[in-house]
Amino acid sequence: MKRIVFLSGGIGSWAAGMRVMQKYGNGDIINLFTDTKKKNDRHPHRGEDQDLYRFLNESWSYIGGGLEWISVGKHIWQVFEEARYMGNTRHDPCSRILKREAARSWLEKRFSPDEVILYLGIDWTEEHRARKCMDYWKPYRVEFPLIDEPYLSKEDMCVWVEKYGIRRPRLYDMGFSHNNCGGFCVKGGQGHFFNLLNQMPERYAYHEAKQEELFLVIGKRVPFIRRTIDKQINYLSLKEFREEIQKKK
Ligand code: SF4
CATH class of the missing domain: 3.40.50.620 (HUPs)
Known part of the structure; x- marks a missing residue:
């Protein structure tokens, strides 16, 4: 066996x-x-x-x-x-x-x-x-x-x-929490991507650029990071999420 x-x-x-x-x-x-x-x-x-x-x-x-x-x-x-x-x-x-x-x-x-x-x-x-x-x-x-x-x-x-x-x-x-895909995982939530942006901004930028390229291939932007603000759910791309975080700084 x-x-x-x-x-x-x-x-x-x-x-x-x-x-x-x-x-x-x-x-x-x-x-x-x-x-x-x-x-x-x-x-x-x-x-x-x-x-x-x-x-x-x-x-x-x-x-x-x-x-x-x-x-x-x-x-x-x-x-x-x-x-x-x-x-x-x-x-x-x-x-x-x-x-x-x-x-x-x-x-x-x-x-x-x-x-x-x-x-x-x-x-x-x-x-x-x-x-x-x-x-x-x-x-x-x-x-x-x-x-x-x-x-x-x-x-x-x-x-x-x-x-x-x-x-x-x-x-x-x-x-x-996981040692997978270099800290980038499509199954992660907003906390995960916030951590990636803070800890490895260059890696975040790589994935953000790849996602933008993918949206061009698909022909549309698709929902990705789920955000709940004031009980309202919305979905952001990696680019939109980063811009939102950076605006608040
Ligand atoms: S689900 Fe995909 S992105 Fe997440 S760790 Fe597995 S292979 Fe990587």
């Missing part, structure tokens, strides 16, 4: 992998990382944060087994342009194509459902996501080692990895 640990480069999936290793040993582990850009793409703002690759390279060997590094060879804005669709909180073609379908295709070419168990880093605070994942991965079996006691907070997991002399992913120290 192979044990496939879905390593995202975040602290949760690393801790999940460590629990698998502690319980079963690492002889059957394969760590699977799906990159959100071409492997040799050095653009500073495309794909994952550069520090994620540092963290992944330094930390995966403590889980042991092998590391499979796969990539569709595209980044999120290429996915949106091809789909002529801006990803958002409800629909994430980026994650579907670059992560879920890429991983599924890799898996189906190599293993039948009775040969593997999949391990995801969803923790006890996110149990609602676990059911969705189990449905998605059927007929493969999925387990969530972090849902089990003893419960670990993100800080506990960061302290754990630091015991090995490995610095936690820098995005956590910058106020991001």
Whole structure:
């Protein structure tokens, strides 16, 4: 039985992998990382944060087994342009194509459902996501080692990895709750984008420019960041959101 640990480069999936290793040993582990850009793409703002690759390279060997590094060879804005669709909180073609379908295709070419168990880093605070994942991965079996006691907070997991002399992913120290897509996520809310604008204005500017290009491809501006002011809901683009924040300064 192979044990496939879905390593995202975040602290949760690393801790999940460590629990698998502690319980079963690492002889059957394969760590699977799906990159959100071409492997040799050095653009500073495309794909994952550069520090994620540092963290992944330094930390995966403590889980042991092998590391499979796969990539569709595209980044999120290429996915949106091809789909002529801006990803958002409800629909994430980026994650579907670059992560879920890429991983599924890799898996189906190599293993039948009775040969593997999949391990995801969803923790006890996110149990609602676990059911969705189990449905998605059927007929493969999925387990969530972090849902089990003893419960670990993100800080506990960061302290754990630091015991090995490995610095936690820098995005956590910058106020991001996830180490995904370099701190830009189409599923983020206004607080997330406010943090990105403050912490990494150049990265924000890159995504703002890509979104403006996408609107030209689609032929219209589409709603993106949800804002509620005086009980009124409105939706802003990255550009409009930035301009609104800067006006208030
Ligand atoms: S982290 Fe967000 S932007 Fe990146 S692939 Fe996942 S859903 Fe898309």
